[in-house]
Amino acid sequence: MPHYEFRLPDIGEGLAEAEVAKWLVSVGDRVAEDQAVVEMMTDKASVELPAPGAGVVVEQRAAEGDVVKTGAVLYVIDTDAQVGVAQAAHETSGAKSPATVGTAPPEAGGVLAPPAVRKLARELGVDLGQVKGTGPGGRISAEDVQGHVAGAARPRAVAAEPGGNRLRLRGVQKRMAETMTLSARTIPHVTGFHELDAAEFSQLVTKLRQAAQARGKRFPFDTLLVRAAALALRRHPIFNASLDEERGEIVMHDDVNVGVATATGDGLIVPVVKKADKLSLDDLALEVERVTAAARAGKSALTDLQGGTFTISNTGAWRGGLGTSLIRPAELAIVGFGQIEDRAVVREGRVVARPVMPMSVTFDHRLIDGEQGLKFGLTLRGLIEDPSQLAK
């Protein structure tokens, strides 16, 4: 069957680019005509793009989170359908393909550029006749003009100012930027610090991990931290709530869904362990392993990233010490854990070396006061210093 390259159409009005939100079919999947293949996110809308004919998707040219320019190939489909016989009439029949137009410099004054771009060129003192257009029919865009000024037009890099490599903020990074900005701007954060004696906790983790390994299973360190948080949340339900600012209501959540902040190559992702308080320890370990491994591999299902009611952030594996965290809106609190290290502490009047784990409890002071924050911290502390309840 012939290959058909499906190019990102202008699905809005004058759309320049869109982000791949979700692939709805995989490579090798058979699709029907008009069946949705991929969901794209523009500034205005999230839109499903249907297949132009029945066939098999043989290649995806962009990953979820990628920003794709209008006109770029999104995927390739093997199809017998007669697609694109009559293109939209505004595409000129005699025009050269975009790939060849522009290799020969168009004659001065005879360039294809919209008025806004002509104005930009005038302001920058650029002769449009010298600019290579990358749009349909060799049309010149504002980016082409800016790229020309910078001396090199590189895709996705806007080189408007000399020096430095400017990268477009996108995907996971962009969402991290938006979420954290919202958090810092809207939530009055208060943080309390605790130093936990982690001797028994460490021993318990080691024991459970060895037991799991004997059965060929993994036991992530965070399992017991999630468990401790889940038990503490049950006792302090305000920490498992969220604020609906629009309606001026506090939402007390029935489920305890603990997010586990996970560093990935692309940025911070917080996969969620659902109903963490109801899972058996074995199931909890499995679930923590599943969601964090998927996040690190960049393969999280959307449902695994939604529905969180509370977050833990453990930086121990990277030798993190005491630190504060930003709350994920619309959650009300987050707990950070650092590396367990031997510290000189006083026990019964004597200075002794004990393994100590730093912990920070950060909460939203709009709804949680200092006393509640402290009590929640002390509950967590009790559960971790005497971890007998965690292994049940």
Next chain:
Amino acid sequence: MKEAARAAPANLDGVSSASMPPLVRYLDQDGELLEDQPMSDEMALEGYRVMLRGRRFDERCVSLQRQGRMVTLAPGIGQEAATVGAAMALDSDTDWFVPQYRELAGQLWHGYPLKLAFLWHVGHPIAFQVPGDLKMLPFQAAIAGQLPQAVGLAWGLRLKRDSGVVLAVFGDGGTSQGDFHEAANLAGVMKAPVIFLCQNNGWAISTTIEQQTASETLAQKAIAYGFPGIQCDGNDLFAVYATVREAVARARDGKGPTLVEAVTYRLGLHTTADDPSRYEPREMHELWVDRDPLRRMQRHLISREIVDRAALDRIEDEVKEELRVAWDEAQKEPAPDPSFYFAQVHRDTSPRLRRDLERFDRNRRG
């Protein structure tokens, strides 16, 4: 002279409110007849078929637009009864249909060919050349911009002693435009034979009707201009037909314009560049899905035993095939040479346009 009141009322509340007659309805939500069916069974079935044709056309076009094979379009999904019902009340030999851009189903009834409808959405200029004897103006994107022209057309028919009337279609947002008020005022004064059909679909893009107007109804805006305004259930083919039929009779009788507010709902997108999930409450949408005019007609056609399920399935297949054929034919239409556009602006091409055209030709040759 009018009798004078003694003094200004102490409380002005309620002084200017005119009570509207109740909404005209023939078919309830479950497709049960509340009045006698105002048309024959054959006509009802044909009306249903055209409504379905409009629905499937819009759905197909949204898909084609998402594939990059069509330009931006405004589907009329959910509003088929309002536009087809009104068109059915016209005599297509004498009466004019003046559209905005969301009444394709009604235009199909009036005689606009499916192939041209497809070509409109790929931006082909022949779709704007209304064919032959078809009494229709082209699509109009500027909101309510067609209304003064519709009144001029109607007034002209009256001056020529032509028996034709004009159906001018627009939306709820259009009633806030100056053009609507100027057109309504002139139509009232001149007793122009025009029916203003306002498709109140609840949304002007994302603006709700409550944000649009402080009037209790849109129909009552006619009172200020001295002609009748009436609301009908826009998702009830019979109600729209019967109401517009009365308005057409009035207009033909020399009694002037009528404003008909068809209360309906936009079940689809404002345009393909719009995402209603960002502003439309889910419950609102579901409420109106239950009032879908197509489903209402299906229930009625079956309960009155005009057709059975199998016949409805057959009509569905036939409509699908008509659309396939029309789209195939539309695709065979040669793309216009871009020089076409230069030729349509002035009678005599201006020196500047001629220069542009020459430059364009040189660039094309490379």
